[in-house]
Amino acid sequence: MKTRKIKIGNRVIGGGAPVLIQSMCNTKTDDIEGTIRQTLELERAGCDIIRVAVPDMSAAEALKEIKKNIHIPLVADIHFDYRLALASIENGADKIRINPGNIGSYDRIKAVVEAARQKDIPIRVGVNSGSLEKEILEKYNGVTAQGIVESALDKVAVIEKLGYENLVVSIKSSDxxxxxxxxxxxxxxxxxxxxxxxxxxxxxxxxxxxxxxxLGIILYQGIGDTIRVSLTGDPVEEVKCAKLILKSLGLRKDGIEVVSCPTCGRTSIDLISLADKVEMIVSDFDLNIKVAVMGCVVNGPGEAREADIGIAGGKGEGLLIKKGKVIKKLPENELLEALKQELKRMQAEASCNNAG
Structure with missing residues (x-):
C-alpha cells in the first residue's frame, strides 16, 4: 500500500521505496564511544536507521558527536520531557520519536513541532498497546486493535492541526x-x-x-515502510532477523541466502555443524545468491537445484553442486574449502561485471 514519501537523513521511506531496517542501540547514549561502536557494527550487519534513547540532557547533547561518526540516519527516542526533544533536534537528530500524549501540554507539543519544522525533520508518532489512554480503554473495554489505531490517529491529528505533516506512524503490540x-x-x-x-x-x-x-503477515499485505525486530539481546541479531524476513518475502535481494535440509535418518554427516560453518563463510562475501547445504548425496543435488551453488555431504565424501548439477566429488574434509574457493571465483566475476 503506497504511502507518502518521507526523507530521514540520507534515506527515503514511503512512496514505494524499499522497506528499511531499523534497530536501537542498547548502550547508554552518553557513552559516545560505545554508541558509535555499536552503531557501526549494526551498519555492517545491514541496519539502515538507528534509534537511540534520550532519557536526559547528556544523552541529547551526545547526539552531535555520535552523528559525526556514523553513516545512517539517527533517531532520538524521547518520552515525557519535551525539552529533550528540542535538544535532540538542535543536536542533529534526523528524526524524533515521541508520543504526544506524554510530552505534556499543547504548547509543549507545539514547541517540538516548530523545532522539527525549522530543521525539516520527521516526527515519528509512536503508540504502544501499553500506553493507551484511560478513555480509550474504557471505550473499547480494554486493549484492542481499534483502540490502538484511534489513539494514534488522535495524536496525528494534534500535529496536523499545527500544520505539520512530515510524520511517520508507529503502532505496536506484543500480541x-x-x-x-x-x-x-x-x-x-x-x-x-x-x-x-x-x-x-x-x-x-x-x-x-x-x-x-x-511482520510477515503485515508485510505480505504491502503494509510497512520500515521495520524493527525487537529482541531481548544483541541488536545485531535484530538486523539479521529483519534481513531474513525481508529476503524470505522477496522484499530484499542483497546478500547470500543459505538454505539447508533439516536432516533425517539418511544423514551421515554432522550437517548442523556444517551449515553453521557455511553461514560463517558466506558472511565474508557480497553476492546475491542462494547457497544450499544438504545432508544427503542421494537427494541433495535435486533438492538444491534452485540454489546457485551448494554442497551435499555423505559418509566420508561430498558433492559440490551448481544449479542442481554435480560439478565435483570431494572428500568430506575438503567440502568447505571447495565452496569457499567457488564463492571467491563468483565474487571476482561479479566484481568484473560491475566494473564493466
Missing part, C-alpha cells in the same frame, strides 16, 4: 494478531509511512518467531 489487525486498520486510515514491529517480542528464539509471523 501478534492484535498488531496485525491494527496495521490493517491503520493502512486504511492514513497514508503516512508506517514503522512496523512486534514490541517486547521476547528473547532471541521466541522474539524471532513472533516477529517473523507478525
Amino acid at each position: 501478534v494478531m492484535m498488531c496485525v489487525k491494527a496495521h490493517e486498520l491503520m493502512a486504511k486510515s492514513c497514508d503516512y509511512p508506517l514503522h512496523i514491529g512486534i514490541t517486547e517480542s521476547g528473547t532471541l528464539q521466541r522474539g524471532t518467531v513472533k516477529s517473523s509471523v507478525g
Whole structure:
C-alpha cells in the first residue's frame, strides 16, 4: 500500500521505496564511544536507521558527536520531557520519536513541532498497546486493535492541526494478531509511512518467531515502510532477523541466502555443524545468491537445484553442486574449502561485471 514519501537523513521511506531496517542501540547514549561502536557494527550487519534513547540532557547533547561518526540516519527516542526533544533536534537528530500524549501540554507539543519544522525533520508518532489512554480503554473495554489505531490517529491529528505533516506512524503490540489487525486498520486510515514491529517480542528464539509471523503477515499485505525486530539481546541479531524476513518475502535481494535440509535418518554427516560453518563463510562475501547445504548425496543435488551453488555431504565424501548439477566429488574434509574457493571465483566475476 503506497504511502507518502518521507526523507530521514540520507534515506527515503514511503512512496514505494524499499522497506528499511531499523534497530536501537542498547548502550547508554552518553557513552559516545560505545554508541558509535555499536552503531557501526549494526551498519555492517545491514541496519539502515538507528534509534537511540534520550532519557536526559547528556544523552541529547551526545547526539552531535555520535552523528559525526556514523553513516545512517539517527533517531532520538524521547518520552515525557519535551525539552529533550528540542535538544535532540538542535543536536542533529534526523528524526524524533515521541508520543504526544506524554510530552505534556499543547504548547509543549507545539514547541517540538516548530523545532522539527525549522530543521525539516520527521516526527515519528509512536503508540504502544501499553500506553493507551484511560478513555480509550474504557471505550473499547480494554486493549484492542481499534483502540490502538484511534489513539494514534488522535495524536496525528494534534500535529496536523499545527500544520505539520512530515510524520511517520508507529503502532505496536506484543500480541501478534492484535498488531496485525491494527496495521490493517491503520493502512486504511492514513497514508503516512508506517514503522512496523512486534514490541517486547521476547528473547532471541521466541522474539524471532513472533516477529517473523507478525511482520510477515503485515508485510505480505504491502503494509510497512520500515521495520524493527525487537529482541531481548544483541541488536545485531535484530538486523539479521529483519534481513531474513525481508529476503524470505522477496522484499530484499542483497546478500547470500543459505538454505539447508533439516536432516533425517539418511544423514551421515554432522550437517548442523556444517551449515553453521557455511553461514560463517558466506558472511565474508557480497553476492546475491542462494547457497544450499544438504545432508544427503542421494537427494541433495535435486533438492538444491534452485540454489546457485551448494554442497551435499555423505559418509566420508561430498558433492559440490551448481544449479542442481554435480560439478565435483570431494572428500568430506575438503567440502568447505571447495565452496569457499567457488564463492571467491563468483565474487571476482561479479566484481568484473560491475566494473564493466
